[in-house]
Structures are given as structure tokens and as C-alpha cells.
Amino acid sequence: MEHVLRLLKRHGLSDTVVTVQFLASLVKNYFGDGEELGMHLTYANEETPLGTAGSVKNAEDALKDDSFLVISGDALTDFDLSELIEFHRSKNALVTVCLTRVPNPLEFGITITDDEGRVERFLEKPTWGQVFSDTVNTGIYVMEPEVFDYVAAGESVDWSSDVFPQLLKEGKRVYGYVAEGYWEDVGTHESYGKAQADVLEGKVDVEIDGFEISPGVWVAEGAEVDPDAVLRGPLYIGDYAKVEAGVEIREHTVLGSNVVVKRGAFLHRAVVHDNVYVGPQSNLRGCVVGKNTDVMRAARIEDGSVIGDECLVGEESIIAANVRVYPFKTIEAGAVVNTSVIWESRGQEHLFGVRGVSGILNVEITPELAVRLAGAYATTLKKGATVTIARDHSRGARALKRAMISALQTSAIDVRDLENVPMPVARQHTARGSAGGIFLRTTPGVPDSLDILFFDERGADLSQAGQRKLDRVYARQEYRRAFPGEIGDLTFPSSVFDSYAGNLLRTVDTTGVREAGLKVVVDTAHGSAGLVLPSILGRLGVEALTVSSGLDEARPTEDAEERRAGLARLGELVASSRAAFGVRFDPVGERVAFVDELGRVIDDDRALLVLLDLVAAERRSGQVALPVTTTRIAEQVAAYHGTQVTWTTTTPDDLAKAASAEGTVFGGDGRGGFVVPEFSGVLDGAAAFVRLVGLVARTQLTLSQIDARIPQAHIRRRDIATPWAAKGMVMRSVVEAAGSRRLDTTDGVRVVEADGRWTLVLPDPAEAVTHLWAEGPDDAASEALLDEWAAVVDGAGR
Helix, strand or coil, rough: HHHHHHHHHCCCCCCEEEEEEEEEEHHHHHHHCCCCCCCEEEEEEECCCCCHHHHCCCCCCHHHHEEEEEEEEEECCCCHHHHHHHHHHHCCCCCCEEEECCCCCCCCCCCEECCCCCEEECCEEECCCHHHCEEEEEEEEEEHHHHHHHHCCCCCCCCCHHHHHHHHHCCCCEEEEECCCEEEEECHHHHHHHHHHHHHHCCCCCCCCEEEEEECCECCCEEEEECCEEEECCEEEEECECCCCEEEECCEEEEEECEEEECEEEECCCCEECCCCCCCCEEEECCCCCCEEECCCCCCCCCEEEEEECCEEEECEEEECCCCCCCCCCCCCCCCECEEEEECCCCCCCCEEEEEEEEEEECEECCHHHHHHHHHHHHCCCCCCCCEEEEECCCHHHHHHHHHHHHHHHCCCEEEEEEEECHHHHHHHCCCCCCCEEEEEEEECCCCCCEEEEECCCCCEEEHHHHHHHHHHHHHHCCCCCCHHHHCEEEEECCCCHHHHHHHHHCCCCCHHHCCCCEEEEECCCCCCHHHHHHHHHHHCCCCEEEECCCCCCCCCHHHHHHHHHHHHHHHHHHCCCCCCEECCCCCCEEEEEECCCEEECCCEEEEHHHHHHHHHHHHEEEECCCCCCCHHHHHHHHCCEEEEECCCCCHHHHHHHHHCHHHHHHHCCCCCCCCCCCCEECCHCCCCCCCHHHHHCCCCCCCHHHCCCCCEEEEEEEEEHHHHHHHHHHHHHHHHHHEEEEEECCCEEECCCCCCCCEEEEECCCEEEEEEEECCCCHHHHHHHHHHHHHHHHHHH
């Protein structure tokens, strides 16, 4: 329609009436009064459809004083309208019908004229047996106001089937003008795609907003295209779109405004509307993607498919050829969709994942979502309750935290803003008089994603029941709003770090540390742990070399390779400085990794056994809390020192509950997270570090000596894609396949063989994936177990 209006203006027709009925508000909001196009637009509204002639009759008051032109808003053309008008005037016609020649006239109205151009006959939508011409009616007319005498007001009337036959019957001057140029009736998805390609090929004379940076490659204002992206025109990249390195965009592809195309994506003949996210390694061919839709990693959309507005196409899903996905639908990760999705949503509706509420910043995690999420959370709490909120040092977390604070306050919640602190500090402060807490951080290893974590009154992760309650309120969108006098307070607690450090050093046993004269190397990975460690190290009584202590907003997280490189550098420093050990914190201070006195990195699952051995050897009684995915070597270590293992699920809140129980002396998750129960019931990197310093000082053993006395574990893991609809069937198949073997259902299904080998099958709560762990006496036995049960899972999931 915008191309049509620009064509009208080009020919001096700037005073235009737009007849609207279907989607009227969208048209009005987009064009307004036409000022941006340099035109004057008014609107004639139809309460009910009035047909092609009835709709124009509805605008008679604006057209009754002079000749006027009627043109359709859904046909793309570059006809010379000035010549059409001149022809009309030269023939002194009542109506002039603009005609064009097409190879297949079946879908159009055929018109036949005499040598003077006077219309002799019309035929709407003919069959091949009725085809007597290739000259068709384009729906463009020049008319005199007298034609309104032949159109009944308020009724559905059509030009070709009702008005024109009557005019011919009465011998009125109806002419046909055969126009030269481009015309395409954009009434199907196929013609829509063809029109896009024809514009890019230059077959139609229309304005393209942008710069032709190379032949056929059009880039609009503000777009960012990495030099390493491959562009094979003709193609168009809209304003403020972003195309990353490694992307390949091929001919007849059109990207709208603010589209983001991530590394490794491939697009060919794809039409992508505004504000769409195209994930890495995705593949789009010959398809149309509606606005505000997210196409996630490695998704594939085939020829002829159309994805509606505001859909989510999950990771590694496949949309087969010619499938229609209607607006507001979710396609689950790994799904293969062969039929159109009209009513149902082919996906699992969930808010919480393994890391709280997570997603790509400004794609899945937006300011709007943050506000609604905070409003829902506040609604689950009492008016006047206090919520502690904190963040990591990323800009995204800082911006969204401010949005959430506003939503909390306007829901009658008092807010304590700790700003940028380590996550354990935020947890501990939450436990001191708050009804709950919120922490925003960059997703570990994924710099463009964000996690929003919710804490309960103990500072532990919100329980499964609490998550479901929040999920329900969010889904219903029934948010509580405060009256003006109930707006919550916002405070900024002082001395947060000193208070945390003082409590930690008073609680955790550090006897013997000063006498031992230990030297340690501490790497804070440019994260927030560097904010609290000075308050701890100065009072602990160790000689500490601290590295990577400055905050870096550009590096709020690190990937696996950066972590390995950081640990290797730490090992070199420990060995060269002859330190007792080295410790490296994650960017939010929740998890730690260790390097022994020889500079060797201790794997996370091995570090769990080392600390377990030290704690159990000193305590000689009590329980240790470990998730069911932990090696059963842990049972041997604990039993040797007179302690027992309490097995928990893999959820953080379950581990926290078990670690907080009376008699528990230690907890850990095998991924660098440790619980020091005498200090708090949550994962805490600084507390684990202080605890380890005290243990090493008192035992006077090195970490390598402790590691050497613990048996080697042989545990392996594998993930298998499983559709949501098949997860229940998969678990039933596992139980049936287990037969008489012992089953442990603490979390998922753990199948225990007679000789102690075991396999754990656990469906992921947030993704279309099933996780498998297996442990045997050696690596080969563990792999064999994985193969056996992976076949069961894979077979049931198909």
C-alpha cells in the first residue's frame, strides 16, 4: 500500500481517500494523515464489507466534485497513471478501466475492447473454455462522479459484476486503457514472494529506502553488516538490522527493521519482517517470517512456509515446506512440524528453567517481560513486604534491574537495592529480613543472554512450588497495583561487604590459618567476587596474590575456552609462586575452581570429592548433601570418615534444604558449587574458599596428596533430544526396560545394576532434552551403559 501511495504522489494525486474495513486501525496507525509521505489522507470506514464499488460509494462526499482515480492497495504496480488519466479525458469517458496483459488470466477479470478502446465485454474469473483475451482488469479506474448514480448506498456492490455490465447495457462511455509496465496482484503468499523478488530484480519501478552498497545489495540506514558476512544479491537489509560474521544471505532475501541475524545463519529467498531474531546456525529458505518472531539456534524453515507474528521457533526445530504457523504460537525445541499450526501451540509453556528465567537479552528477556515478571512476583507476596534485589556488572542486568524495581514499588513492595554484589552476598542479605530476593546476571558462558533468579526468604532459590505459583500469576496477568499511599520504599543498604565478611569469618573455623603461613593465589575473573574479597583476605591471615580483580562491563561472563585459559594461567602462577593452592571464582562469586600446589587444575567433580574428604575427616560424623548425579565414590569417601550421604534432586532449592538440615556438615553440586552449612545453606564461593583455607592449614596436607588418596571415578554424561509429548513415554519405557533391577526415583529414574553400575535418566524441565548419566568400574563400562540406555530413550522418543 505504501508503494501505491508513493506512485499516486509521483503522479500528482496527493489528496487521497482510503477506504478501510479489515484491519482498519493498523492502516490508520501506520499512515496517519499522510504527512510523512507528503500527502493528505482521509479515511472512509465500512462497518460491514461493501464490495469494490460500495466502498468507493461510502467515500462519495469526498469524491463528488471532480474526476477521481480508484486503485487497489494490495497490487504492486508502476503504471503511468498520468497517461491513464489523459486517455480518460481524451475519450470523454464516464469510466476508464486500466488493463494489462498477463500470461494466465484465469484469476482475473477479462476485458475486451474495440479498436477505439471502448469496452465491449467483461468476464469475471473465466475458465479456459471462456478465455477470449489475455487482457485483464487491474482494478485501477478513472471515473466521473456520475458513476455514483449506479451504486446503491449501504449495500455490497461490485464494479465488474454489478456496475460495469449495467453501464455497458445502457451504452455509457466505458473505455479500456492497456497500460505498459509492471503489475502484480499480491493476493497469495506465492505472489507476495514473487513481488519481493521482482522489486529486488528491478522489474518494477519503486523506491527502495537504502543504499546500494554493491550491485543488487541494498542496505538501509543504521544497519550493521559484519565484513565477514557473505551477501549474494539481489537482497535488502532494513534499517538498524544487524548481520553478524559467518552469516550467508543469498538472493531475494529481505530483512526488515531491527532484524538480528546471528553467526552461521543461512537465508535464501527469505522475507523476514521487523524485529525478528534469527539465531545462530539457523536455515531459512523461501519462507516468510512475521514480525517480533524469534527463530532460535539451528532451526530450519523450508520453502513455502509462513510463520506468523510473535511466534517462537525453538532450537533445532524443523518447519517443513508449505507449513503455516499462525501468530502467537510456540514450536518446541527439536520438533518436526509437517502440518500447519493453527490452534494448538506446539511447545511447552514454561517460565522457569534450570537458571531461573533465562533468555536472550532484548529478544526473550525484554524490559516488558522484566516488568511483568516483577509485578507477578510482587503479587505473590504480602503488601509492605521487603524484596532484596541485586545484579552482576553487566549493562543489561543494570538496565533491567531498574525496570523491576519500579514494578515492585508500584506493587506495594519495599525494595533493598544492593546494586552490584556477588550472588552469595545477595542471598545472605535476602535472608536477613526480606520476604524474597531477585538477582540478575549474564547467563554463564552466553554473553548475550540474561538470567533472572528468584530467592525465597532464606536466600535459597525459589522452590518448585513457588515457581509454579509465580508462573500462574504471570500467565493470568493478574498483577496487584498499589494505591498512591502504598508505593514501596527504595533503600540502598550500606556496609554490605564488611557485614558479609565479618559474618563469614566469625562463623567458619579459621583456627590455625595464621600459624600455617599459607600463600594462595586468587583469581576473581574480573567479576564481583573482587568486591568482597579485600574485606576477607585482610582479616584471614594468609598471603594472597590477587589477579583479574578489576570489573569489566564488556566481559560479564566467560565461555569454556576462556575459563580453561584462565585456570591454566592460574596454575602457572601457583606453581611459580610456590603457593599452597589457587582458587578461581566465577563472575558472580557463586562457584569456585581449584588448582593444586603443583599448578594442576582439579576438575569440578574431583574438587567435590577433595573437599568432602577434608570436611568428613575433620567432622567424623553428620550428613553431606549431594545431588543424585554425583559419583558413588562420594559414598565411599563419606563412609570412610564416619559420615553419611543425603541424596537430593538436581534442583538448587532441594540441595539448599538438605544442606540446611540439622546435622549436615557439607554440600556440593559437582559443578564448582559448595555449601558451607555453618554459614549458610546456599552455594557460596567465598565461604568455600575460607573453609578450604582452614582445612588445609589444620591438616597440613596438600591438595594433590588429598586427591591422590581418593579412588578415581568413571562417570559419563549424554543428552538426547526428546519431544515434550514423548517425555512421559520415555520414562515409562525406561522403567519397563529396567525389569527387576533396582530403581531409585529421587530425581528421574536411576537404574542400579546388580554389580553397582548405574544409569540415571532425567528429563530436562525446560528443554526438549533427556539427560543421561552412567557410572561403571571403568570408562568403557560407563560408555557401554550410556549406549544401552540411550537406545531405550531414543527409541521411545521417536
